[in-house]
Each structure stands twice: as structure tokens, then as C-alpha cells.
Amino acid sequence: MVCEYCEEGGYGRLILEKVYWKIFLAPSHRYMGTCVIAIKRHCSNLSELKDVEWTEFSKIVKEMETVLDIIFKPTL
Numbered sequence: 665m666v667c668e669y670c671e672e673g674g675y676g677r678l679i680l681e682k683v684y685w686k687i688f689l690a691p692s693h694r695y696m697g698t699c700v701i702a703i704k705r706h707c708s709n710l711s712e713l714k715d716v717e718w719t720e721f722s723k724i725v726k727e728m729e730t731v732l733d734i735i736f737k738p739t740l
């Protein structure tokens with residue numbers, strides 16, 4: 665099965681690839697720096713994620729928050 669997140673080309677512009685996840689700059693920028701973190705395999709439910717995938721996802725979120733804080737210095 666293919667969805668918009670795992671089909672060829674992905675969702676938005678690919679900016680980073682990790683072992684289990686791809687990070688896309690979202691096509692819509694309602695909020696500056698909006699990104700999509702998409703698993704590299706088709707997965708319909710979060711409950712299907714493996715522990716190693718959750719671990720990498722957590723690291724990606726922390727890295728992205730740090731970078732966005734440095735770049736945009738949000739005040740919220």
C-alpha cells in the first residue's frame with residue numbers, strides 16, 4: 665500500500681533522511697519551518713511502530729526543536 669507519505673517523492677521537499685525516518689519541509693508553510701517526519705515504511709497506526717523507531721523519532725524531534733529555536737528564536 666502506498667500513501668502520500670511513502671510514495672515516490674514523499675510529502676514536500678526531502679531535507680534529511682535517518683535510518684527509519686525521512687524529514688520533509690512541508691509544502692504548506694502556515695507556520696514557518698513546518699516539517700513532516702515520515703516513517704520510511706508504510707505504517708497506518710502509531711501502535712505499529714517499533715521501539716527503535718520511537719527512539720529515533722524522539723531524537724529527531726529534539727534535534728529539530730533545537731535547530732528551529734536557534735534559527736527562528738520563537739517567543740511562544
Ligand SMILES: [Zn+2]
Pocket residue numbers: 665666667668669670671705706707
Ligand atoms: Zn504509506
